[in-house]
Amino acid sequence: MYKINGHHHISMITKNASKNNHFYKQVLGLRRVKMTVNQDDPSMYHLFYGDKTGSPGTELSFFEIPRAGNTYRGTNAITRIGLLVPSEDSLQYWKERFEEYGVDHDEITTYANRPALKFEDPEGLRLVLLVSNGEKVKHWKTWEKSEVPAGHQIQGMGSVEITVRRLDKIASTLTDMFGYTEVSRNDKEAIFQSIKGEVFGEIVVKYLDGPSEKPGRGSIHHLAIRVKNEAELEFWEEQVKQRGFHSSGIVDRFYFKSLYFRESNGILFEIATDGPGFTIDGEEEHLGEKLDLPPFLEERRAEIEAKLSPIEE
Template sequence: MSTILGHHHISMLVKNAKGTNRFYKDVLGLRRVKVTVNQDDPSMYHLFYGDKTGSPGTGLTFFEMPSIGRTHRGTNAITRIGLMVPSDESLNYWKVRFEQLDVYHGSITTYAKRKALNFEDPDGLQLVLLVADGEEMDTWESYEQSEVPVEHQIRGMGTIEISVRDSDRFTKTLTDVLKYKEVYRDTTEVLFQTAKEDSYGEILVKHLDGPDEKPGRGSIHHLAIRVSEESELAHWDETARQNRFSSSVLVDRYYFKSLYFREPSGILFEVATDGPGFTVDQTSDHLGEKLVLPTFLEDRREEIESRLEPID
């Protein structure tokens, strides 16, 4: 038996790494903790942002695809990312900051029964800031060099919205397979939490009819969920196969070990270990300062670098 601890990271498709870097580092105040490449296609950047060390639960990651087209919104997709901030005052701070920096945003409202502020990044990715209401993420570390004061910094990933046509079937995946617990339900949405029962592992399932989303810039590729140890991945591989989900073998991503599976609505989940983490090849003081490659790609560094446009 293995327990899902919450979110690990979430991965998106973007058109321009420079613009993405500027927004998430300079506007949102996150730390760029790793500049590397897609291990399956090293012609594209893979950028990681999060707290001081990219702790599990704080990671926003991006694949740069310069030729990618626009997203055609639809169902059977991960459709919004919640990011937690500590207080109502923080939400007001961010509203003013977005106005000053010309970030597309809405008014302060409620979302998943929390005070919220919706906004979008330059690629049209839909995000929402949510008030944590006294909850603390056990892995989060403040980043003193951030553009944002510590008292208003983003604390990690919160509610992740997933829109599906067959919400009953997807709900069974969350409850029967992944052991999430239902928190509330209304006519169009259901909120789930992990066994830890906090907002840092929430999934909001929305029923949405219509055509499937066609991914493009600003779309979400997959959601990674946390387990503590590599040994637990064998359990999830067996569980996925028993439920006839398409499942990968164990994959070594160098900073964590992973397993991928796609459930019947087409949502791609990654199950990822907490360790070893992003300091395995860079010290904490120098995270994200230069391009790093996994050892099996290091002998191709010159070729890989020649295909990448510098970010800074």
């Protein structure tokens, strides 16, 4: 049976691409590996940040929606993103860096059984730095031009938190359909891993009753999980159908192929292939420096660029 190899990327909403760009490049030290547009609505930017090449498992992506309102927090939503750092010394480095840059953060604590530092981006997106203890996406590459020293750089995505009304429903989807291992559970929380013992495919599911989250700036749109290639994607498409979920069918996103579905709590998952990746239309040295468009949008470049505001570097 095919396995889910961890997280692929995670996608959020930002109101302002320039401010978002500043925070994730200058403050968090990530590389902007792709500046493109939402393929379903080319009037909005789609920005990707990650390691040197935007490896699967390191990618944070943002749709710019200038009219986005506030997020009204609630249940049935993806509610926090874990980012891996090398050591407990790194947490202290980041705490001091956040204080220098005025980033909203907590004290160093623990999260999902790991030393951790919770913080929020300028739009209220909830994140947490987690000590990796040597665990990271195996193909993660240091970004030499990062604002952050190599010994403290973010090494990709760790635990992703999802808050739901019906914990058993999402647990069944993760374990019975996708083959995740349930590694701990109580009445309020369960932890699942796509590869047992590895944090880069970990999902923390929390139970919360009440109204559903109303998304806005700083909210999380969907979580994408990794498969190797299109043959595996076709296999998972069939599994999704067999469980009665409505699927988007396989969509060619040029940089990877995907399918989307909502599980029983309404959480949107994407299943995405590892390749071909962001170097398909750009040299590694110059990734993210200019607006890249998939071939089917290239003929509309002038029209698309006219509607986008330049991003302040």
